[in-house]
Amino acid sequence: MKIIQTVASVALLSTIVLADPLADAAKQNGLQPIPESKAELMKYINKAEDPITDAKVELGKMLYFDPRLSRSNLISCNTCHNLALGGADGVPAAIGHKWTMNPSHLNSPTVYNSVLSEVQFWDGRSPHLEDQAQGPMQAGPEMAAPKDLVVKRVTSIPEYVELFKRAYGEDVEITFERIASVIGVFERTLVTPSRFDDFLNGHDNALTDAEKEGLQLFLDKGCAACHNGMALGGTMQPFQVAAQYSFVNLGGFKGDENGMVKTPTLRNVTETAPYFHNGAFWKLTDAIKEMGSTQLGISISDDEAESIATFLGSLEGRKPQIVYPVLPASTDKTPVPTFD
Amino acid sequence: MKIIQTVASVALLSTIVLADPLADAAKQNGLQPIPESKAELMKYINKAEDPITDAKVELGKMLYFDPRLSRSNLISCNTCHNLALGGADGVPAAIGHKWTMNPSHLNSPTVYNSVLSEVQFWDGRSPHLEDQAQGPMQAGPEMAAPKDLVVKRVTSIPEYVELFKRAYGEDVEITFERIASVIGVFERTLVTPSRFDDFLNGHDNALTDAEKEGLQLFLDKGCAACHNGMALGGTMQPFQVAAQYSFVNLGGFKGDENGMVKTPTLRNVTETAPYFHNGAFWKLTDAIKEMGSTQLGISISDDEAESIATFLGSLEGRKPQIVYPVLPASTDKTPVPTFD
Numbered sequence: 001m002k003i004i005q006t007v008a009s010v011a012l013l014s015t016i017v018l019a020d021p022l023a024d025a026a027k028q029n030g031l032q033p034i035p036e037s038k039a040e041l042m043k044y045i046n047k048a049e050d051p052i053t054d055a056k057v058e059l060g061k062m063l064y065f066d067p068r069l070s071r072s073n074l075i076s077c078n079t080c081h082n083l084a085l086g087g088a089d090g091v092p093a094a095i096g097h098k099w100t101m102n103p104s105h106l107n108s109p110t111v112y113n114s115v116l117s118e119v120q121f122w123d124g125r126s127p128h129l130e131d132q133a134q135g136p137m138q139a140g141p142e143m144a145a146p147k148d149l150v151v152k153r154v155t156s157i158p159e160y161v162e163l164f165k166r167a168y169g170e171d172v173e174i175t176f177e178r179i180a181s182v183i184g185v186f187e188r189t190l191v192t193p194s195r196f197d198d199f200l201n202g203h204d205n206a207l208t209d210a211e212k213e214g215l216q217l218f219l220d221k222g223c224a225a226c227h228n229g230m231a232l233g234g235t236m237q238p239f240q241v242a243a244q245y246s247f248v249n250l251g252g253f254k255g256d257e258n259g260m261v262k263t264p265t266l267r268n269v270t271e272t273a274p275y276f277h278n279g280a281f282w283k284l285t286d287a288i289k290e291m292g293s294t295q296l297g298i299s300i301s302d303d304e305a306e307s308i309a310t311f312l313g314s315l316e317g318r319k320p321q322i323v324y325p326v327l328p329a330s331t332d333k334t335p336v337p338t339f340d
Numbered sequence: 341m342k343i344i345q346t347v348a349s350v351a352l353l354s355t356i357v358l359a360d361p362l363a364d365a366a367k368q369n370g371l372q373p374i375p376e377s378k379a380e381l382m383k384y385i386n387k388a389e390d391p392i393t394d395a396k397v398e399l400g401k402m403l404y405f406d407p408r409l410s411r412s413n414l415i416s417c418n419t420c421h422n423l424a425l426g427g428a429d430g431v432p433a434a435i436g437h438k439w440t441m442n443p444s445h446l447n448s449p450t451v452y453n454s455v456l457s458e459v460q461f462w463d464g465r466s467p468h469l470e471d472q473a474q475g476p477m478q479a480g481p482e483m484a485a486p487k488d489l490v491v492k493r494v495t496s497i498p499e500y501v502e503l504f505k506r507a508y509g510e511d512v513e514i515t516f517e518r519i520a521s522v523i524g525v526f527e528r529t530l531v532t533p534s535r536f537d538d539f540l541n542g543h544d545n546a547l548t549d550a551e552k553e554g555l556q557l558f559l560d561k562g563c564a565a566c567h568n569g570m571a572l573g574g575t576m577q578p579f580q581v582a583a584q585y586s587f588v589n590l591g592g593f594k595g596d597e598n599g600m601v602k603t604p605t606l607r608n609v610t611e612t613a614p615y616f617h618n619g620a621f622w623k624l625t626d627a628i629k630e631m632g633s634t635q636l637g638i639s640i641s642d643d644e645a646e647s648i649a650t651f652l653g654s655l656e657g658r659k660p661q662i663v664y665p666v667l668p669a670s671t672d673k674t675p676v677p678t679f680d
Contacts, residue, residue, distance in 0.1 A: 065424055073430045074419070084405055084667045090413045091677050099439035099679075271669040274676075283672055324662040327424045329611040332623055336614075337431050339439070 020204040022212055029219050030228030033200035034116075034193040044230065045115045045188045050130060050181050052188060055167040060186025062163070062325045063179060068153050070143035072097060073337035077136070077183060080108040083322055086271025087112035087190065092279030093251065096136075097144035098339070105251025107279035112317065113267045115188040117234030122277045123256040124236045130184035134177065147176035152335050154179055159328030192267060192317025199314075207314055214311025217304055222296050232266040232315065242297030246290065247280035267315045284309045360544040362552055369559050370568030373540035374456075374533040384570065385455045385528045390470060390521050392528060395507040400526025402503070402665045403519060408493050410483035412437060413677035417476070417523060420448040423662055426611025427452035427530065432619030433591065436476075437484035438679070445591025447619035452657065453607045455528040457574030462617045463596040464576045470524035474516065487516035492675050494519055499668030532607060532657025539654075547654055554651025557644055562636050572606040572655065582637030586630065587620035607655045624649045 035041045046052050063069060067076040075096055080089045087110035094102040106122055114120065120132035136142040137150055145153075154160050155174050164172045167182060196215075198206035207215065218224065226237045239254075239261040255261040261277060274280065275287040285305035292300035300308070375381045386392050403409060407416040415436055420429045427450035434442040446462055454460065460472035476482040477490055485493075494500045495514050504512045507522060536555075538546035547555065558564065566577045579594075579601040595601040601617060614620065615627040625645035632640035640648070 067422070067425075068430065072435070074435060079414070082407070084665050085407075086669065090408065090670065091679075095412070095414060095679065101679075273670060282676055319666050322664040324664045325424050326659050329426065330430065330613060336622055339431075339435065339441075 029224040032230040033197040056185040060182040081111035096142035100141035116231035130181040133180035156333040194317040214307040233263040236260040369564040372570040373537040396525040400522040421451035428612040436482035440481035456571035470521040473520040496673040534657040554647040573603040576600040
């Protein structure tokens with residue numbers, strides 16, 4: 001027994017010795033890799049209340065892509081959180097039912113890796129994805145579908161009823177909350193490990209020298225004060241620490257009751273312009289400089305911003321392959337869409 | 341040589357003798373199966389001007405799903421011709437840029453099997469998909485993107501430029517017409533053979549007895565007068581032959597300059613409610629009865645309509661598996677969306 005412990009200690013020691021010191025520095029600054037092992041990852045994305053199964057993921061995916069969950073039949077979860085476009089929509093503020101812009105001019109956050117966030121929504125009012133998914137379906141400026149309309153649409157389609165039974169058992173009650181929950185199960189699987197994770201997981205050559213320089217600068221400037229953890233974000237943080245944002249008048253969002261705002265994940269950030277809660281900045285280097293002045297109270301030069309952006313490119317993750325679903329047909333019982 | 345010919349004749353004869361007489365009757369009424377052999381099918385869907393290749397199909401698919409081909413970044417080809425929903429949108433009339441309904445209240449036809457139609461658009465004004473695809477991108481109530489905006493969006497993204505080179509050679513000129521054409525190449529592959537085709541191709545048990553009864557009724561009633569060929573539709577036909585449609589005032593569409601209208605394909609019709617050029621009917625049996633009275637001048641009973649609808653269910657086709665694309669990110673040069 002003692003011998004084995006000793007061997008383990010030596011192995012651990014050798015890992016520490018061989019790893020790039022920058023990887024250690026990143027971890028000491030609170031950055032955390034997506035685990036390489038699927039079993040290890042499951043500890044972060046699985047939930048006892050509604051465990052991930054293949055049947056649920058497939059059903060959740062179908063509902064995620066189904067625009068019949070909206071009043072108009074035109075808007076799905078994927079409309080604003082488009083899995084083809086980094087999990088977001090590429091517009092400054094979400095546009096939904098009747099071409100209505102989000103009243104607070106809020107930008108749609110990426111759904112990729114959102115399971116790794118501690119809270120959901122920009123003001124952090126939702127604790128997890130199963131709860132979050134209930135919001136946009138009902139919101140007037142988004143999918144504008146009352147709970148009972150969503151339930152009637154789904155339960156009017158026998159194939160959906162059958163898939164719920166397969167996923168949750170014969171006695172399943174197909175409530176609005178159950179529908180949102182299975183969408184959340186699908187969303188929990190949308191994790192995208194990147195070369196950055198490979199680097200933190202001990203593959204020293206996974207990042208280029210330029211990316212490593214950018215990471216060093218990211219740490220030196222203090223970006224990891226908010227952008228940390230496995231999501232490189234996802235926690236509530238103070239808002240406008242050093243100065244007012246230059247775009248603060250756009251939409252009038254003020255964060256939660258304490259003026260805190262959810263730090264967005266930096267994963268896949270090169271794919272999710274425009275930036276910030278109100279999508280005011282299109283250029284990543286401009287966004288980096290703005291964060292320096294308003295959150296950190298420092299000036300970040302053009303060259304430094306370029307270098308940090310180079311590092312952020314390494315957070316572009318490997319997306320799960322999604323087979324586009326063929327959805328079951330509506331029936332004569334399915335409520336028809338309305339557009340007003 | 342003579343011996344081989346004789347053997348071939350005997351084989352042909354035995355096929356004729358063994359085939360269900362209903363399959364022959366269907367063919368004599370002008371119905372035509374999608375060929376079982378891929379080589380044979382290619383004769384119908386391939387084109388010398390822009391031959392189908394894997395590289396083009398993959399690029400065309402990406403563009404088909406890319407909402408950045410619209411002015412707002414919000415509407416893709418797939419928005420109105422949703423491959424998850426039978427290739428259509430499940431609303432009476434297309435709704436596009438600024439939540440604008442199609443001015444003539446025209447229903448979005450399915451993209452599946454549209455390559456098998458002789459003409460495109462309800463008034464048949466477009467000869468093929470490569471031409472058709474140019475329309476919705478530019479149309480103000482649809483994607484509302486001027487040609488040069490579409491070209492600038494695509495050419496500002498290096499990965500797209502690279503994919504065009506791979507598909508068309510290093511010297512490719514990425515024009516608006518080239519973009520539409522490669523989308524058309526992808527659309528040409530969206531053919532969905534069904535059990536009906538299996539039946540016409542000699543698999544007598546591919547249809548149930550109820551479906552065969554429905555097919556017999558479909559032929560007896562004269563539906564195949566317009567719904568014929570491989571598309572079971574897709575040709576220009578007289579409009580309101582026996583009586584005015586009960587919904588004719590909706591949208592005011594009058595067909596082409598001769599009052600002719602493109603007969604919609606019946607393939608996957610059970611998945612593409614609502615029906616008719618203005619999406620006025622939600623129930624398939626109601627649509628069948630309306631066609632009897634206004635186009636054929638006959639009365640179709642409820643039971644007969646049910647039987648025909650049962651046959652039409654056998655036209656629900658096997659969809660090609662579509663891996664949802666991960667699209668290349670926009671760059672600082674990509675024109676940003678506008679919403680007015």
